[in-house]
Amino acid sequence: MQVKLFVLTNGSTDHGEEELNKFLRSHRVLDTVCEFCHENGGYWSVLVKYLDGDPVAESPPAWRKEKKDVTKEMDEEQRKRYERFRGISCMRNEFQCSI
Secondary structure, eight states, X not given: OEEEEEEEESTXXXXXXXHXXXXXXXXXXXEEEEEEEOGGGOEEEEEEEEEOSOHHHHSOOGGGSOOOOGXXXXXXXXXXXXXXXXXXXXXXXXXXHHO
């Protein structure tokens, strides 16, 4: 685990924000701690805990995962029951959204 500290001052937050956002996009972030300090006109202190290395190679993004078809392993009776309960669940969700 690695750590990096960013300081975002009130007067020049554009450059600091850009640097922070670029860093966050390019690393696998484990945790962040943000504190506002009132000294010297006020500034944000952001501590980022991250894993070192290429985040894409270590774990692909969630949107690239293939969805598992749960009905493939079901027999005909189970599939019909699944579809019926799925329809009931969808109707219940639509009813709750319209309330």
